[in-house]
Amino acid sequence: MNKLSVSQISTLRWDLEADVHAYYERGFRGIGLYRPKVEDFGVERAAELLAEYSMAATSLSWAGGFTGSDGRTFEDAVSDAIAAVIQAAELGAETVIILAGGKNNHIKNHLRRVLYQALCRIAAVASEHGVKVAIEPFHPGCGEEWSFVNDFDATLDIIERVDNPALGLVLDTYHLGMECDIAHAVADIVPHLHLVQLGDGRHCPHGEMNRCLLGDGRVPLTDLMDLLFRNGYQGPLEVELIGEDVEHLGYDSLLDHTRAYLSHALPLHC
Template identity: 75%
Template sequence: MTTLSVSQLSTLRWDLESEVIAYAKHGFSGIGLYRPKLEDYGVDRAIELLAEHSMAVTSLSWVGGFTGSDGRTYEDAVQDAIKAVIQAAELNADTLIVLAGGKNNHIQTHLRRTLCQALCRLAAVACEHGIQLALEPYHPGCGDEWSFVNDLQSTLDIIERVGNPALGLVLDTYHVGMDEGAMHWLPDVAPHIHLVQLGDGRHCPHGEMNRCLLGDGCVPLGRLMEMLHEQGYRGAWEVELIGEDVETIGYEQLLDHTKRYLDRTFAGLC
């Protein structure tokens, strides 16, 4: 059965208990956990809550920043990521999302080398704990400070350099779906996709992320989902909705619209 999930970033003002109850009520069986909200609620309490409602953890977000762009040292970022791998295992999470970090005035060769060194260390620990790492390419229009990895081609190159099956990618349709070139890379990256995040936008990302309701933007979601299905993707589909275009919409309405959209879309894939 397909796991339909919602990222906690989509309902940022709710606490974890409210989210789990509402997601289940609207027919979602998974949740993408956001580490700051998880820490606020408490990991042990969260494990009990998720088990009580049979809610799968499709992702834990995020670790990374290995380039020092967020003010941490390389070693601090690596140790934080290792801690998150162990936490993901305790939560029985499917994936741990990784952001590379911004350029931070480094040259490209140094950035790639630093990231690959960190990912090699992290993937070794992930293998021991049965956790999938998912490197996320970020659109440069809204994510330069978060990641210097901006497209599927460069993401695939890093995955191949690391060469550990624990490392794959998360394909977020908001970040890559408006690029026609991404369609051509789907057959190559499909075997490495650990998670698909669904997002839509009315225009190309610029500045802060501004996602809209699924189907209301210019991302060819139906086509992308059909291609991913044809390429054999059978993992979770996690929705992430955040930005000015959705912040005035009530969360109950947002969840209702999202579930109805996904039901219609998946009916067409069967």
């Protein structure tokens, strides 16, 4: 059975303790950790709280920005990513999510070289600590400042070049689930797939991320999940909901709808 999880970004205004209580009450046994919340709560206390509820940390978000698009130097970004890997090990988090960084006026070859150099160092540390790291490709319509990696081909290329089993990818269905060629890519990505994030949207990403309730948008979630399962994916399913279409909802309502949707759409995996 695939572990069901909720990203803390979905309940951004709650603290870690409130998140854990609310997710656990609804039968979720996984949590996607958000670094600012963990650091506010304290890493050691967070690890103790997760152990108390037997809740698995399916991910830790985020690290990256190696291109300088967020104002940091390359070395600062790599050092921060390594710190995130060590933090993940302390928390028992399975995967650190990596965002490559925006183009920042660099040429393509330089961007690829910078990312390769960063990921080689980070994956080596991850291997030593028993943690996975995963690149998340972002749809270019809403993520140019976050990542120049926008599709499966570019993601698989860098994974193969680094050639470290600790390095894989995150499939966020909001970003790439509406792409017409995703069905053809599934067989290639599953062997490298560390995490699936479930998101839906009423239109292709454009501007700020705007996810809607699962099942209310254009992402063929049930078909896509069935395809992933048939190709052997057995990892976590982590829900991430954020944007104008859900921000007016109370977090309790959002979580209740999410749990009901998953129980109906994925009964054999819940």
